[in-house]
Amino acid sequence: MKEVEVKAKLRNKDKVVKKLQDLGCDLSEEIIQTDKVFAPNDVTNLPTGRNLPFLRIRESKDKYLLTLKIPQSNSLDKYEQETYVTDPAALENIILRIGFKLMVTIRKYRRKCTYNSWEICVDKVEGLGDFVEVEQLSEDGDSEKIQSELFNFLKTLGIEDADREHFGYDVLIWQKQNK
Numbered sequence: 001m002k003e004v005e006v007k008a009k010l011r012n013k014d015k016v017v018k019k020l021q022d023l024g025c026d027l028s029e030e031i032i033q034t035d036k037v038f039a040p041n042d043v044t045n046l047p048t049g050r051n052l053p054f055l056r057i058r059e060s061k062d063k064y065l066l067t068l069k070i071p072q073s074n075s076l077d078k079y080e081q082e083t084y085v086t087d088p089a090a091l092e093n094i095i096l097r098i099g100f101k102l103m104v105t106i107r108k109y110r111r112k113c114t115y116n117s118w119e120i121c122v123d124k125v126e127g128l129g130d131f132v133e134v135e136q137l138s139e140d141g142d143s144e145k146i147q148s149e150l151f152n153f154l155k156t157l158g159i160e161d162a163d164r165e166h167f168g169y170d171v172l173i174w175q176k177q178n179k
Contacts, residue, residue: 002072003080004143005135006150008163010122013130017111017122019157025113027122033060034107036092037170038100046103046174047075047167054103054170055095057088064088075167077143104173118150125169127176132159 010016017027038055039048048071056067063084070079085091096102109124115134123131134150151164165172 001080002138002140002143003069003078003135004138004141004146004150005076005133006147006154007076007131007133007165007168008151008154008159009165010130010132010159011163012158013122013124016132016157016159020113020115020120020122023115025115025120027111027113030109030111031060032107033058033110034105035059035170036105037103038095039103041099041101043101043103045178046171047071055100056170057085057091057095059088064091066091073143074147075171076147104170104177106169106173108169115153118153123169125173128169128172131165131169132157 020027036057038057039046040052043052050071050073052071054069054071056065056069058065058067064086065082066085067080067082072078107126111122113120118134118136121131121133121135123133125131132154134153136146136150138146151159154164167175
């Protein structure tokens with residue numbers, strides 16, 4: 001399954017949340033997610049090219065989710081597979097021993113909702129600020145077409161082209177830390 005998403009920096013989070021609510025979206029209570037992102041040992045900077053696997057361990061509400069992500073046509077179009085794990089420390093040790101290294105740790109405060117077949121997240125990311133992202137799962141759809149449709153939806157919420165981000169939080173944080 002592919003995860004195709006778009007992301008934008010929020011200038012006015014309250015305004016966007018209000019517009020989502022006006023559309024009938026019921027945003028969840030805020031949840032805290034801490035993500036550890038691992039890349040192969042030979043990766044020296046982010047972003048990387050297509051087809052390079054990344055692993056993420058996400059902690060949220062005392063549960064741990066392992067995700068494999070492999071970028072496809074661009075940084076926000078990824079093959080994705082996930083499974084819950086019960087021993088995150090052992091898993092992290094395995095990941096390090098098979099030739100991956102920790103690239104970044106991300107902490108975010110997230111509220112989610114659904115609209116049509118999309119998942120919408122309103123995030124406050126430590127060190128980066130407020131964002132909105134919309135994602136659609138796809139078997140084999142045209143990612144650029146899907147991303148265009150998703151961003152056009154964001155524009156209806158008041159998001160401008162200049163606010164669009166073309167990378168995930170992992171890349172944005174890595175770039176900020178490695179200027």
